[in-house]
Amino acid sequence: MKNKDLQATQELSDNKLNVYRIFFAVLSGVLLFLSFPKFGLGVVAWFALVPLFIALKDVESVWRSLLLGWIAGMTGCVGILYWITHVVVNFGHLPLYLGIFLMLLLAFYLSFYTALFAAGIVCLKKWVPLYLSAPVLWMCLEYVKSKAFTGFPWENLGYSQFNNLFLIQIADVIGVFGLSFLIVLLNTTFYSFMTGKFKKSFALASVVFLLWAGIYFYGIGRIAQINELLKDVQGMEVSLVQGNINQSIKWNRNYQQETINIYEELSLSRPPDAGGLIVWPETAVPFHYQDDTDLQRRVKDIPVKTQNWFVFGSTSYRDRGGTTDYYNSAFLLSHLGDIRGRYDKVHLVPYGEYVPMRTVFPFVGKLAEGIGDFGEGKGFYPLEMGKRKIGVMICYEGILPEAARMYKNADAELLVNITNDAWFGKTSAPYQHLSMTIFRAVETRLYLVRAANTGISAIVHPTGKIIAKTGIFHKDIIHGRIKYIQLPTIYAKFGDWPVGAGFLCLAVFFLWGFVRRGR
Numbered sequence: 001m002k003n004k005d006l007q008a009t010q011e012l013s014d015n016k017l018n019v020y021r022i023f024f025a026v027l028s029g030v031l032l033f034l035s036f037p038k039f040g041l042g043v044v045a046w047f048a049l050v051p052l053f054i055a056l057k058d059v060e061s062v063w064r065s066l067l068l069g070w071i072a073g074m075t076g077c078v079g080i081l082y083w084i085t086h087v088v089v090n091f092g093h094l095p096l097y098l099g100i101f102l103m104l105l106l107a108f109y110l111s112f113y114t115a116l117f118a119a120g121i122v123c124l125k126k127w128v129p130l131y132l133s134a135p136v137l138w139m140c141l142e143y144v145k146s147k148a149f150t151g152f153p154w155e156n157l158g159y160s161q162f163n164n165l166f167l168i169q170i171a172d173v174i175g176v177f178g179l180s181f182l183i184v185l186l187n188t189t190f191y192s193f194m195t196g197k198f199k200k201s202f203a204l205a206s207v208v209f210l211l212w213a214g215i216y217f218y219g220i221g222r223i224a225q226i227n228e229l230l231k232d233v234q235g236m237e238v239s240l241v242q243g244n245i246n247q248s249i250k251w252n253r254n255y256q257q258e259t260i261n262i263y264e265e266l267s268l269s270r271p272p273d274a275g276g277l278i279v280w281p282e283t284a285v286p287f288h289y290q291d292d293t294d295l296q297r298r299v300k301d302i303p304v305k306t307q308n309w310f311v312f313g314s315t316s317y318r319d320r321g322g323t324t325d326y327y328n329s330a331f332l333l334s335h336l337g338d339i340r341g342r343y344d345k346v347h348l349v350p351y352g353e354y355v356p357m358r359t360v361f362p363f364v365g366k367l368a369e370g371i372g373d374f375g376e377g378k379g380f381y382p383l384e385m386g387k388r389k390i391g392v393m394i395c396y397e398g399i400l401p402e403a404a405r406m407y408k409n410a411d412a413e414l415l416v417n418i419t420n421d422a423w424f425g426k427t428s429a430p431y432q433h434l435s436m437t438i439f440r441a442v443e444t445r446l447y448l449v450r451a452a453n454t455g456i457s458a459i460v461h462p463t464g465k466i467i468a469k470t471g472i473f474h475k476d477i478i479h480g481r482i483k484y485i486q487l488p489t490i491y492a493k494f495g496d497w498p499v500g501a502g503f504l505c506l507a508v509f510f511l512w513g514f515v516r517r518g519r
Contacts, residue, residue, distance in 0.1 A: 029075020069118025344377030
């Protein structure tokens, strides 16, 4: 009887422990999504993983650690990506239950990386301290997530700091993945203080504090340096036009004239001084600009009337021996109205701009209704605006560090992001999208101008500071001045070098563990 009572007590204790672990895993997920917009509580990211570390304490089972990591990841992903349901239901015309299912399916996949992170910590904890294993594992897995299966770098941990101007300056050295490393390192420090021995915790905290203090001082100095360099630079005026065209009518032929009326009126209401730049959003011209029509000629007259350079989004096509390829493009017109360059989007969004496995899942074709399948552009090559070069990134490309790096290394002096975020509705997605795009300015130390159909349009300083921005879902125009500087950055030259070092460390960690096990 006593043995049965003891067994029952043990089972009850295990059940309570499991509930306690699950609670802390869920708490980590909640803290993670609170770190990003709309909440945007970036400081929460500094300790968001601490509850997960608590949940993993004394866990020996790899399967249990996988489950706890998956729970944390799933909670965080659902909180961040809930807007996918809105897109699928409203523009894919699918029932709500299927929209929720598809969002959960993506969250399920992305949570796999958090699960691997938790399992890696448990596997390595006997021979590698948490403050080494956790930051390296997170950074490397985040990189894989951003590249695998066309990549999904949406809201990597480092992006949570977009409002922390002094901290994010280090991105011109280590990029956003390196920033994620630093945040996880800080999490391990807080955890160590809560659960570790005082002397070891104090020593770790001292080192991390000095590291972070150095990073903040770097940020302060870098901002001062850039402001000083820009002080006497004359620059160029820009106007970013936000037409606020409803997505439901955007591709309707009956509304093409109204759309051009709106953009024309806004552009002529307050154009830059002669020699400036006017920017319209992605596919602002809702027809093939190459076709010679009355509306095309009205668009062509905009730079002629204002004597400005003109960048706008439009679909385009190229005939190839009986077949026609279509592209999501950006055109550059001079003050004479002639085409000086065209950029075709390189990184296409699956199920938005091309439809993989259309024959396997016919219903997903609805997501591309009105757009069809686009072809890929040939590369990130700058457009020449007189003596200047500009790098155009369309929509999702604004969250790709490699796009901005390629432009920077090809001597681009200005980054232009055009996008149509009408799909997202009044969710957190437009705010998330902008928060990630900001980092491209910091990494390259170039001005970035962003024209979005329904917002958020913005002018971003090379330090990542938003100089001007619009709200969402209203017509607007931003008028401002950008300046040109050529300031080399370590990140632009060497890319994600911390990730390469991280993978090397992981190899050493697991090799060391293998050797230790063999003894």
